[in-house]
Amino acid sequence: xxxxxxxxxxxxxxxxxxxxxxxxxxxxxxxxxxxxxxxxxxxxxxxxxxxxxxxxxxxxxxxxxxxxxxxxxxxxxxxxxxxxxxxxxxxxxxxxxxxxxxxxxxxxxxxxxxxxxxxxxxxxxxxxxxxxxxxxxxxxxxxxxxxxxxxxxxxxxxxxxxxxxxxxxxxxxxxxxxxxxxxxxxxxxxxxxxxxxxxxxxxxxxxxxxxxxxxxxxxxxxxxxxxxxxxxxxxxxxxxxxxxxxxxxxxxxxxxxxxxxxxxxxxxxxxxxxxxxxxxxxxxxxxxxxxxxxxxxxxxxxxxxxxxxxxxxxxxxxxxxxxxxxxxxxx
Numbered sequence: 001x002x003x004x005x006x007x008x009x010x011x012x013x014x015x016x017x018x019x020x021x022x023x024x025x026x027x028x029x030x031x032x033x034x035x036x037x038x039x040x041x042x043x044x045x046x047x048x049x050x051x052x053x054x055x056x057x058x059x060x061x062x063x064x065x066x067x068x069x070x071x072x073x074x075x076x077x078x079x080x081x082x083x084x085x086x087x088x089x090x091x092x093x094x095x096x097x098x099x100x101x102x103x104x105x106x107x108x109x110x111x112x113x114x115x116x117x118x119x120x121x122x123x124x125x126x127x128x129x130x131x132x133x134x135x136x137x138x139x140x141x142x143x144x145x146x147x148x149x150x151x152x153x154x155x156x157x158x159x160x161x162x163x164x165x166x167x168x169x170x171x172x173x174x175x176x177x178x179x180x181x182x183x184x185x186x187x188x189x190x191x192x193x194x195x196x197x198x199x200x201x202x203x204x205x206x207x208x209x210x211x212x213x214x215x216x217x218x219x220x221x222x223x224x225x226x227x228x229x230x231x232x233x234x235x236x237x238x239x240x241x242x243x244x245x246x247x248x249x250x251x252x253x254x255x256x257x258x259x260x261x262x263x264x265x266x267x268x269x270x271x272x273x274x275x276x277x278x279x280x281x282x283x284x285x286x287x288x289x290x291x292x293x294x295x296x297x298x299x300x301x302x303x304x305x306x307x308x309x310x311x312x313x314x315x316x317x318x319x320x321x322x323x324x325x326x327x328x329x330x331x
Contacts, residue, residue: 003213008273011053011209013287015045015266018069020295021078022240025068025085028299029244035087036098041069043207043239046265047172048073050212051140051232054220060108060126061140062119064172065100066238067112070142076104082298088305094316095308117150119143120169124156127165127229138223140168145186146177148193160229161197167229168219169199172206174238179250194231206236207263210272237263 022040029038041048044066052061052073063070071081076092084091085099092104103111110122123139130137147153148171160167171190175182194201200222204215212234219230237259241248248256273279 003210005278007053008278009283009287011049011213012266012269012273012284013291014049014052014073015209015269016288016291017078017294018042018045018048018072019266020291021068021072021081024295024299026240026244033303034085034099036100037065038085038099038244039066039242040240040244041066041238043259043263043265044172044174044236045069046209046212046269047170047206047234047236048142050209051142051168051170051216051220053213054217055108055138055140057108058130058135058137059140059220060110060123060130060137061142062110062122062126063112063142064119064144064147065112065114065116066144067102068099071102071104071107071109071112074104074109075107076102076109078294079298079301080104082295082302083305086302086305087307088302089308089312090302090305094312096312096316115152117143117147117152119147120153120156123167123169124159124163124165127160127167127223128163130166131163136224138166138168138220140170140220142170142172144177145171145173145175145182145190146180148173148190149177149186154193157193157197157199157229157231161199164226164228166223166226168216168223169229169231170216171231171233173233173235176238176242176250178242179246181250190231190233199228200230201233202230203233203235206234207265207268209265209269 018041022042025038028034048069061070061074080092084093084097084102087095089095100112100114103109113119119141120143123141126139177185191201202215202219204211215232219232222230239256270284274281
């Protein structure tokens with residue numbers, strides 16, 4: 001599959017931004033300055049970026065509690081994200097969402113979600129809107145192997161098939177639902193679950209950006225063409241614990257070290273494009289340096305930005321809707 005050089009460079013920058021953003025949060029969270037919980041996405045970058053590289057600004061996504069990577073891949077600004085995670089009023093949700101509820105509707109990012117399995121029902125609604133408005137949009141839900149067992153997810157798979165929605169359900173299978181192994185908690189296979197709802201199923205290696213990009217391209221094209229929903233099963237590994245502070249005693253001693261050595265999506269991407277002569281290593285080094293500067297500036301700014309005040313407490317809680325004009329829905 002031929003991918004434009006511009007797309008490859010943009011994708012590398014997005015993956016590198018996710019990696020550096022998360023690694024910096026790993027350091028900053030330990031200082032105690034960041035409120036709430038943080039769930040890091042390191043090791044899974046190719047999934048979010050490979051999928052979102054096939055999306056347009058008109059498409060929508062819903063995320064999980066591990067949502068920073070999905071945000072960055074969909075185009076949410078790093079400075080606004082960092083400010084949000086620090087609980088600052090300049091954040092994309094004005095400091096009220098934090099890490100687990102970060103969202104930017106202007107980018108089609110419906111939000112990270114503290115409710116396991118909370119994303120699939122949201123994208124059914126978004127997909128129904130795309131279908132009703134006939135705007136060509138597709139809605140994508142990212143969820144984990146743990147969330148694949150939730151009733152909300154299974155109901156969403158059924159609803160999307162019944163209504164023939166332009167939806168893609170991306171199972172980011174990192175092998176653990178918190179600390180419980182997927183082999184223990186997930187009966188049957190994800191493929192059989194998709195088949196149970198009459199839904200096409202595609203599987204790929206989440207450490208390979210090119211494999212994800214191609215698989216996601218096929219799934220998204222299928223949905224965009226009005227052929228109904230698709231399940232995309234991405235196998236990957238997270239490098240940090242379920243949350244910051246997780247000792248990961250449930251993992252083998254060499255498991256993370258092996259993943260970092262043999263399944264680093266950024267390292268594999270860099271090797272492939274430089275060996276193919278698509279990029280010089282120096283070009284990618286320039287991207288790395290630029291991203292490092294961007295992350296540093298975002299952290300410095302976030303620490304200096306103001307906190308929400310008591311007057312902001314009830315702002316944005318209620319929405320006052322304008323009356324719908326008569327016959328507005330008639331065509």
